[in-house]
Amino acid sequence: MDYVAVEKLKWRSRRSMLELDLYFERFIGGGGFAKLDETELLAYQHLITLDDADLLLLFQGKEELADPQLQDLVNKIAQQNFYKEV
Amino acid sequence: MSLPILKFDAVVVGGGGAGLRAALQLSEAGVKTVVLSKVFPTRSHTAAAQGGISASFGNSEEDNWHWHMYDTVKGADWLGDQDSIEFMCKQATEAVAELEHYGMPFDRLENGKIYQRPFGGHMAEFGKKPVRRACAVADRTGHAMLHALYQRNVKAQTHFFVEWMALDLIRDKDGDVVGITALEMETGQVYIIRAKAVLFATGGSGRIYQASTNAFINTGDGVGMALRAGLPVEDIEFWQFHPTGLYGAGVLITEGVRGEGGYLLNANGERFMERYAPTAKDLASRDVVSRAMQVEINEGRGCGAGKDHVLLKLDHLGAEVIDQRLPGIREISIQFLGIDPVKQPIPVVPTCHYMMGGIPTNYRGEVVDGVDEKIVKGFYAAGECACASVHGANRLGTNSLLDLVVFGKSAGNSVIEFVKNMSEAKELPENAAEFTLARLAKLEAATSGEKLADVRRDMQICMQQHASVFRTQKVLDEGVANILDVYKRTQNLYIDDKSKVFNTARVEALEFLNTIEVAVATMIAARERTESRGAHAREDYPDRNDEKWMKHTLYYSKDNRLEYKEVHTKPLSVDYIPPAKRVY
CATH class of the missing domain: 1.20.58.100 (Fumarate reductase/succinate dehydrogenase flavoprotein-like, C-terminal domain)
Known part of the structure; x- marks a missing residue:
């Protein structure tokens, strides 16, 4: 995936609700996104076409996807290390 | 340098609830309309609104728009314009019925009518007793609204420029406003x-604060x-502001936590709300609790390395109560801060939620300038930005979702009226x-x-x-x-x-x-x-x-100048609601 396509994915990770912005910000800013290989980037591209309300349920572990590759990506995003020490 | 020029009858900036409702009104009237949106319209911040949309249908008990108007005037602490408030409350049932016809799947009563839930500040008989006035689609009201309006706009052939700013x-x-650069x-x-007319529906700006519930697009x-x-x-x-936003994240922790027996602590481990509100303590009103928290922080009794938050303690409630009565709180706290509230208190701060001010308009959605409210020709605004x-x-x-659809439609109607006799948009200035x-x-x-x-x-x-x-x-x-x-x-x-x-x-x-x-x-x-x-x-x-x-x-x-203009004290058809003490 070329640079512009990757930038698009990052921009499209901006969502309607703060909770989702935080999940994606942590994933992108924390380096998780940069480690995705080409196949995972394509999965990411698909994942962010989902509705925000559904994405939130997925990240909160209240729902699961049938596709194991997509669910694996959901797990990676939802289980990031916490970026801020309190 | 010359730039490419695109021509439309109307350009709507913002693809949230207000922008989509306005665009729909325009496109269905045959006005050539484009909506510009930074993100795909159904990912606008409107989708985050969960609570509902108010309309005095009276489906469960007697209600009417005049009582809704009274609650809104009182809630606004008498700074609202009473002509606009009357207009909005009167239009509410029609606005919600339209959404229903557009396919919004409202929750229902057994008799098929729209279910209505109680909500803080919604009262019958001019503040005497609570009334059920909020219509909702489970906890996805804003989301459902955006989808219904977007689909309807596609049908009406509204143009969309997505990922445009x-x-x-x-x-x-x-x-006069004659267009935009984008x-x-x-x-x-x-x-x-x-364009003959420009309509702003760009939403709020809660990102000015460190602690905000607003999505990143609200700039x-x-x-x-x-x-x-x-x-x-x-x-x-x-x-x-909401008193208990998760420190460092902004995600809301519901008031239900304090309702169930949770309480706030400062750095000394003191239950400080006992000093500020000896009777209600942690269940005092939002603004009282928020201010007390900020005083503790300002006076050096904040927690953590930065002494910049307080703690919400609920571990004494036990894991069973927390899991059963406060679903979601535990996982939010664990996921965003790594703190399990069953074992440790949750760090919280007062958190910005909504911008009451905005670009001044009348109830027709026309932007007005100055103390004498001179109409700015060609310029309209609706929703949180207005x-x-x-x-x-x-x-x-x-009232936020209601504002979007009532004033989105109203502004749309004003644009239709404005452009109907214009064959061409006004000339662009040279520069x-x-x-x-x-x-x-x-x-x-x-x-x-x-x-x-x-x-x-x-x-x-x-x-x-x-x-x-x-x-x-x-x-x-x-x-x-x-x-x-x-x-x-x-x-x-x-x-x-x-x-x-x-x-x-x-x-x-x-x-x-x-x-x-x-x-x-x-x-x-x-x-x-x-x-x-x-x-x-x-x-x-x-x-x-x-x-x-x-x-x-x-x-x-320019020069950071301030002016002041009168509050509109003449409603459209009913008597003025005079100021009174705002107590609940």
Whole structure:
């Protein structure tokens, strides 16, 4: 995936609700996104076409996807290390 | 430099609830309309609204729009314009019925009518007893609204420019609005969009604060553009805060936690609300709890390394109660902070939620300028970016979604009326894009200077410390000095990435140049208002002062000038609701 396509994915990770912005910000800013290989980037591209309300349920572990590759990506995003020490 | 020019009858900036409702009205009337949106429309922040939309159907018990109007006037602490409020409350049932016809799957009663739930501040018989007035689609009301409106717009053949960002308003020598400049992110190309009418529905700007429930897209673009174009912003000092947002994240922790027996602690382990509200303690009203928290932080009794938050303790409730009665709280706290509330208290801070002020309009959605409310021809606004003004000093719950659809439609109707006899849009001024291009050139040319992340962080800290829920003359005077200093630094903003295509760094910098305008406006307007009204609470002026301050603030960015105009005290058909003490 070329640079512009990757930038698009990052921009499209901006969502309607703060909770989702935080999940994606942590994933992108924390380096998780940069480690995705080409196949995972394509999965990411698909994942962010989902509705925000559904994405939130997925990240909160209240729902699961049938596709194991997509669910694996959901797990990676939802289980990031916490970026801020309190 | 000449730019490509696109022509439409109407351009709507913003693809949330207000923008989509306005565009629908326009497209269905045959007005050639384009909606510009930074993100795909159904990912607008409207989708985050869960609570519902108010309309006095009276499906479960007697209700009427006049009682809804009374609640809104009272909630607004008598700063709302009563003509606009009457208009909105009267239109509510029709507006919601329209959404139902567009396919919004409202929750139902057994008899098939729309289910209505109780909500704070919704009362029958002019404040006497609670009434069920909020219509909802489970906890996805905003989401369902956006989807219904978007589909309907597709059917009506509204044009959508997605991942486009409006940059500046274009006004001609008469001051009329004749178009906008806009950036297509995909190509980096800047366009002039010439139109008979421009309608802003760009949402709020909660990102001015360090602690905010707002999504990242809420950067105050419309207000920033209006201010740069020499137009005012109204009542911008009024921001609604929620006491318990998750520290460092902003995600809301429901009031239900305190309802179930959770309580707040300062750094000394003291249950400090006992000092501020001996009877209600942690269950005092939102503004009282928020201010007490901020006082503890300001006086050095905050928690953590930065002494900048307090703690919400609920571990004494036990895992079973927490899991059963407060679903979601545990996982939110664990996921975003790594703290399990069964074992440790949750760090919380007062958190910004909603912008009551905005671009001044009348109830027809026409933008008005000055004390005499001169109509700005060709310019309309609706939703959170606008100030109609129905929310006054404090918004009543569930009136935000209602505001979007009522004033989105109303503004749409005004545009239809305005453009119907215009064969062509007014001529563009010769220098139509000069201002925008100069702004962009400056950003492109800078090779060193202030980094966006640093200036944005300093703005948010300044706003949180000086213009959140604890306001005194000293705090605000210091805040004005600080925020003007931050503003100066924005003049030296630079970005590393100079690429043209899909340059998100440039987009974020341009967004920030809007956000900082809102921050400066807020601080300066708040400093001058020496009273406490609704969300604007001054420790040094604890009472509402109707004689001196029952008036709207107008802020102009040129010279940071303030003017004041009268509150509309003549409703459309009923008697004026005179000021009274706001008690619940």
